[in-house]
Amino acid sequence: MQKQKIIYDSPLEAIVALAKRLSVFEERHRLSSEEFFDKFSKGLLDDRIDFVEWSNDYQNFLALKFELEDRLTHAA
Numbered sequence: 001m002q003k004q005k006i007i008y009d010s011p012l013e014a015i016v017a018l019a020k021r022l023s024v025f026e027e028r029h030r031l032s033s034e035e036f037f038d039k040f041s042k043g044l045l046d047d048r049i050d051f052v053e054w055s056n057d058y059q060n061f062l063a064l065k066f067e068l069e070d071r072l073t074h075a076a
Helices: 011-029 033-041 049-075
Strands: none
Touching: 011 033, 011 049, 033 049
């Protein structure tokens, strides 16, 4: 299985796309991404591909969120 690389024009566009993906995972598993990631990080959930992708998306979302927050803080 080959991964598809998606390139976004801006960090804001990327974070919106990630938020939409996270919402799908949250609805499917009836769990917030924060709760999921806490359980997944502690080894309380298995390593099925769905969970690995959710974990990666959540980590990317957090990284972008902190980057955007940092930019906004320094822009003021």
